[in-house]
Every structure is written in C-alpha cells, then in structure tokens.
Amino acid sequence: MAQKPSIPKGTRDFNPEEVAKRNYIFNTIKSKFERFGFMPIETPSFENSDTLMGKYGDEGDRLIFKILNSGDYFKDVRKNIINSGKFSVYFFELLDSIKTISNFRNDDFGYEETVNRYLKIISGIGKLEKGILRDFFLKNESEILSFFRENDSMDILQFESSLEFKRNNFEKIYNEYINELDSFNSKNSSEISEKALRYDLTVPFARYVVQHQNEIEFPFKRYQMQPVWRADRPQKGRFREFYQCDADVVGSNSLWQEVELVQLYDEVFTALKLEGATIKINNRKILSGIAEVIGASDKLIDFTVALDKLDKIGEEKVKEEMLSKGISPDGIEKLQPLFTLSGDFGTQVESLNSILSTSEEGKKGIEELQFINTAISELGLKSAILQLDVTLARGLNYYTGAIFEVSAPSVAMGSIGGGGRYDDLTGIFGMKNMSGVGISFGLDRIYLVLEELELFPETITKSTEVLFINFGEKEALYSLKAIKTLRENGINAELYPDNAKMKKQMNYANKRNIPFVIIVGEQEIENNLFALKNMITGEQQNVNLEQVVKNFS
Incomplete structure (x- = not known):
C-alpha cells in the first residue's frame, strides 16, 4: 500500500512563487x-x-529539539535490564503467579508456538511491550521450558478466572521495570542525546566567536541567515522550523552600536515598504532595578518572563503568574x-526615574536609553517609530542591556524582529569581558505581513521572460543558439523541452505567466528571424536576434 505523503507539523513546503518572495526579503535584508x-x-x-541547554531559560530549554544518538539505543537499554538479575526475579515471579500455558507438551508444541500463545494470552494485561517479553523468552529458553513442564496442570479456564489477580501482579512487575528503565535513562542521558538542533543563531554565534577568537578582528560585525528549530505549538506566524536573519557586533561596549542597529531596522523595513514599523526598546538594567525595588531580585528571571507576556495574556494573568512564582x-x-505607563519617551523616562530612584542599576539603564533616544532624535528615522516599552522583557537569560x-x-x-545587548554571553564558553549586541529579523512573519498588506512588488515572481516554442530538432537547435545569447545578456529564457502541440506549449507559457514566446519555423530560420509574441496583448512581430535582446533591455 502506497504511503500517504506528509510533512511534520510546524514545517512547510514552498512553491516557486513563495520562494521568489522569500528571496526578495532575504536579498533586501542582506543588502x-x-x-x-x-x-x-x-x-x-x-x-x-551542552552548548544550547541553559542559555534560554526553562521555557526555552523545553523547546529545544534534541537529536537521538545513532543506533538502536533503547534496544540496548532493554537488553541491559533484561540481563539484570533483578528483572529476572520479577519475571519469574510473574510466571509463578499465573502458570499460563495449559496442556503444554514438548512433543505437541514447538517452543516458538508456545511463546506466541503466551504473548497472545497476556497481550491485554498491563502495558509491557511484547518485544521485551520475547527477548526474555529467547534468552531463557531452557529455564522457561522447564517451568512449563512442571506447571502444566492449570487449564485456560482457570487462567481466565484468576485474570484480575494476574493483571494486578503483572502491572506491579511492569512498574518495577519502568522504574528500572527511568533510572537507567537518567544515569545515561548523554548516551541518548548529545546533540540538538539550534534554537537561535546568537548562542551558536557566541560559540563561534570563542572557538575562532584568534582568527577574528574585533570588534567583529557578522550577519547570519539560516534556519532554526523550536518544539513549539504551531499556529499562525509560529513554526517549528523557520529562518532567522541576525546581525551582531561583539567586542565593543559602545552604545553607538545600539543606535546603528535601530537605524538598520529602519533601513530594512523602509526598503520593504513596511512603513510605520514600531521598534520597541527597553533595558534589562531597568528590569533588574524594578525587581530590586519590589524585593524580587532573586526572582528576576521569573519576573521578566511573566512581564514579557503582558500583551499576550493581560495584566491580571501576569500578576497571577508572578504570585505563583513567589x-x-x-x-x-x-x-x-508599569501596567499603566503611557506618554512619549521622555514622559515615560520621568516616571521611571521616580520608580527607580533607589536603584543604581535601574538608573544606569535609564541613562543608556536616553543616550540612544537622543541620538536617534538627532539622526532621524526614515519610516520606523522608536518607542519605549518598559514591560518588554524578552524572556531570554543572556540580555544585559538594551532590549x-x-x-x-x-x-x-507577533514580533517581526528582536534582539539586545549581551555582556556575558561568550563568558559561558570561557571568554570573559566580550560584550556584544545584536538584532534578528523574523523572515517568516515578515513574509506574512508583506503578503497581508500586499507589499510584494509584482515583478518578484518573474522567472522566465521568454519561452521558445519547440517544433522539432532543427528549430530547437536554432532556438538554443539564440537562448544562449539571451542568457549571456542577462535575459531569462528557455526552450519548451518537447515537440508538443502548439496549444499545449502556449498554455504552458500562460500558466507560468511567461510574458513572451518566440515561434521559430522554417521561414524564420531561412531569414534569420524570430516571431516574437506578446502573451498579454497578443501582438506578434518578426525581429532579428539583436532586436530580441533590445526588447528585454
């Protein structure tokens, strides 16, 4: 039976049009x-x-996709437990309690058939997988045969009448087995998974910097555009596999880097015609200061993770979560x-000054925000809006400054970009005092926004500009010589591969939205011409190759 094709939830296929639109975003950001x-x-x-775990907080760690080590690990675990003396005791307790097979005679039943009958009888009892029982049977054949020969008086009716007792006994033994398995797994977790799919690009970048520090000239400005994976619940704008487009600077404490990153956001979204994007900014030092003021410095992570959910779950739910965290x-x-803070940048800063008057850390965060805001006010932004949001926390452990x-x-x-300052990230890999700051663009969400607002240019999906109709070998070779010239001049051209009916080839051009076709017959070859047809207007004219090239210039 043919397998029904499918892909994992939270992943997607992309058709040619979608790929072209995604490449438009990629190329804009890259430039x-x-x-x-x-x-x-x-x-x-x-x-x-161990490179990834512990870098994103408890919630982030739970979303990391771990990769099982190669080989049938669990089969080895099963063998280890089956071979242990303790499991052997449990299993023979089970055999002794139920005396399962009636009328066993070695000359009546082969051993394999006996095993199969036994497995069938106990298949409804407990949850112990049959593979474990079978492995045990095959390892202990002689002892089991001896057991059955000594206890062959109980018939099937007797067995069924005491089924409830047997079920309880069986499940007791099964639970003992599960405890053994859990214990084995906890002691040997590194044997199960030593690798994981990357959760973001920032932590791998920190690892890269430390590993290649002798090859890098600091400050080091890098960009990276690659997929990441998160074991999240798929929904609109949230996928398990998606691309991030990151830009980071490491090796500089200067706040001018934050100023440039705000400008970079503005440049990209303006180029994508996404005018009016709001760049929210906060500072982790302000959040630390607030936690200090409310007496919750030891619960900074819990506090920031809860606060970061304000726009998703509302004020009351955030308060409930904070209470639950102590x-x-x-x-x-x-x-x-904080929940009612409003006004422009300056007004909010004044309110923060009063709240954080007793926190040196908080006041330092306010100073950094004011520096960035003053610089951006002087430099100006093309279309984006810089907005202070003191509830912005971005529940990631590694941010230390601007967010x-x-x-x-x-x-x-949801957010279409995010980032911040991280003073200590490379320190986790043994490289101290290496400050960094970076931002990320969420390609997939940007795509959905541009699609919804109809901001993709119409020319994006243009691929082939002219299709040559195929009338046979002679005509095809003549066409391919012309196609070679067109391609050398930067024109996308192709030959229909088969000598098919004219209608089929023209329909192909229409369905592919190819704007022009060229028809070449014997007469065109004799006169060194091409019949160029506009598929939109229906206009057709005979031109030479030079004129064909000019038509697409």
Missing part, C-alpha cells in the same frame, strides 16, 4: 546588512546539547505604575 559593514558566517544546523503581593502592587522588539503596522502578528 542592508552589508551596507552597514556586517560580514556573513554560517554555523552547523545542530550543536552539542513574588509578594506588596511587590506586585509596586509594579502597578529590542519590532512590531508590524496594521497587522495582528
């Missing part, structure tokens, strides 16, 4: 990255698990001004 002096690198799709009601009451998140105008969509 701006390079305009700002960023250089490309690439890292492997998967990293060692933040006191008095502390949460002190947060109330960015970008939202699209007029579309109900």
Whole structure:
C-alpha cells in the first residue's frame, strides 16, 4: 500500500512563487546588512546539547529539539535490564503467579508456538511491550521450558478466572521495570542525546566567536541567515522550523552600536515598504532595578518572563503568574505604575526615574536609553517609530542591556524582529569581558505581513521572460543558439523541452505567466528571424536576434 505523503507539523513546503518572495526579503535584508559593514558566517544546523541547554531559560530549554544518538539505543537499554538479575526475579515471579500455558507438551508444541500463545494470552494485561517479553523468552529458553513442564496442570479456564489477580501482579512487575528503565535513562542521558538542533543563531554565534577568537578582528560585525528549530505549538506566524536573519557586533561596549542597529531596522523595513514599523526598546538594567525595588531580585528571571507576556495574556494573568512564582503581593502592587505607563519617551523616562530612584542599576539603564533616544532624535528615522516599552522583557537569560522588539503596522502578528545587548554571553564558553549586541529579523512573519498588506512588488515572481516554442530538432537547435545569447545578456529564457502541440506549449507559457514566446519555423530560420509574441496583448512581430535582446533591455 502506497504511503500517504506528509510533512511534520510546524514545517512547510514552498512553491516557486513563495520562494521568489522569500528571496526578495532575504536579498533586501542582506543588502542592508552589508551596507552597514556586517560580514556573513554560517554555523552547523545542530550543536552539542551542552552548548544550547541553559542559555534560554526553562521555557526555552523545553523547546529545544534534541537529536537521538545513532543506533538502536533503547534496544540496548532493554537488553541491559533484561540481563539484570533483578528483572529476572520479577519475571519469574510473574510466571509463578499465573502458570499460563495449559496442556503444554514438548512433543505437541514447538517452543516458538508456545511463546506466541503466551504473548497472545497476556497481550491485554498491563502495558509491557511484547518485544521485551520475547527477548526474555529467547534468552531463557531452557529455564522457561522447564517451568512449563512442571506447571502444566492449570487449564485456560482457570487462567481466565484468576485474570484480575494476574493483571494486578503483572502491572506491579511492569512498574518495577519502568522504574528500572527511568533510572537507567537518567544515569545515561548523554548516551541518548548529545546533540540538538539550534534554537537561535546568537548562542551558536557566541560559540563561534570563542572557538575562532584568534582568527577574528574585533570588534567583529557578522550577519547570519539560516534556519532554526523550536518544539513549539504551531499556529499562525509560529513554526517549528523557520529562518532567522541576525546581525551582531561583539567586542565593543559602545552604545553607538545600539543606535546603528535601530537605524538598520529602519533601513530594512523602509526598503520593504513596511512603513510605520514600531521598534520597541527597553533595558534589562531597568528590569533588574524594578525587581530590586519590589524585593524580587532573586526572582528576576521569573519576573521578566511573566512581564514579557503582558500583551499576550493581560495584566491580571501576569500578576497571577508572578504570585505563583513567589513574588509578594506588596511587590506586585509596586509594579502597578508599569501596567499603566503611557506618554512619549521622555514622559515615560520621568516616571521611571521616580520608580527607580533607589536603584543604581535601574538608573544606569535609564541613562543608556536616553543616550540612544537622543541620538536617534538627532539622526532621524526614515519610516520606523522608536518607542519605549518598559514591560518588554524578552524572556531570554543572556540580555544585559538594551532590549529590542519590532512590531508590524496594521497587522495582528507577533514580533517581526528582536534582539539586545549581551555582556556575558561568550563568558559561558570561557571568554570573559566580550560584550556584544545584536538584532534578528523574523523572515517568516515578515513574509506574512508583506503578503497581508500586499507589499510584494509584482515583478518578484518573474522567472522566465521568454519561452521558445519547440517544433522539432532543427528549430530547437536554432532556438538554443539564440537562448544562449539571451542568457549571456542577462535575459531569462528557455526552450519548451518537447515537440508538443502548439496549444499545449502556449498554455504552458500562460500558466507560468511567461510574458513572451518566440515561434521559430522554417521561414524564420531561412531569414534569420524570430516571431516574437506578446502573451498579454497578443501582438506578434518578426525581429532579428539583436532586436530580441533590445526588447528585454
């Protein structure tokens, strides 16, 4: 029976039109990255698990896709447990309690048939997988045969009448087996999975910097455009496999880098015609200061993770989560001004100054925000809007300074970009005092926004500009000589591969949205001409090759 084709949830196929639109976004972002002096690198799709684990907080760690080591690991686990003396005791307790096979005679039944009968009888009891029982049978054949010969008086009716007792006994033994398995797995987790698919591009970049530090000239400006994977629940705008487009600078503490990254966001979204994108900004030092003021410095991660959900679950749910994490009601009451903070950048900063008057860390965060805002006010932005959002937390452990998140105008969509300053990231790999800052563009969400707002240029999906109709070998060879010239002049051209009916070839051009076709027959070859037809207007004219080239210039 043929297998029904499918792909995993949270992944997608892309047709030619979608790929062309995605490449338009890629190319736009890439051109701006390079305009700002960023250089490309690439890292492997998967990293060692210990490179990724513990870098994204508890919620992030749960979304990391781990890769099972090669080989049938669980088969080896099963063998180890079956071979252990303890499991042997459990199993023979089971055999002794149910005395399963009646009327066993070695001359009546072969051993394999006996095993199959036994497996069939106990298949409804407990959850123990048959493969484990079969493995045990085959390992202990002589002892089991001896057991059956000694206990062949119980018939099937007797067996069925005591089924409930046997079920309980069986499940007890099964549970003992599961405990053994869990214990074995916990002690040997590295044997199950030593690698994981990358969750983002920033942590692998930090690993790259440390590993290649002797080859890098600092400050190092890199960009990276590769897929990442998260074991998330698929929904609109949220996938398990998606691309990130990152730009980072490491080796500089200067806040001018943050200023440039705000400008980079503005340049990219303006180039994509996505005008009015909002670049939200906050500072992790402000969040640390707030946690200090409310007496929850030891719960900074819990506090920021909950606060980051404000726009998703609302004020009351955020407060409930904070309470569940051990933040006191008095502390949460002190947060109330944050939930109602409004006004322009300067007004919000004034309110923050009053809230954080006793926190040096918080005041430092305010100073950094004011520096960035002042610089952007002087430099100006083409179309984006810089907005202070003190509830912005981005629940990632590695941010230490500025935090960015970008939202699209007029579309109900999650963030289409984000990033921030991370002073300590390379330190986890043994390279201290290497500050960095970076931003990311969410390609897949940007795609959905441009699609919904109809911002993709019509010319994006143009592939083949002219199709040559195929009338036979002589005509095809004449056409291919012309096609070679057109391609050398940067014109996308192709020959219909088969000598098919004219109607079929013309329909092919229409369905592919190819704007022109060239018809070549004996008369055109004799006169060294081409019949060029406009598929939109229906106009047709005889031209030479030079005129064909000029038509597409």
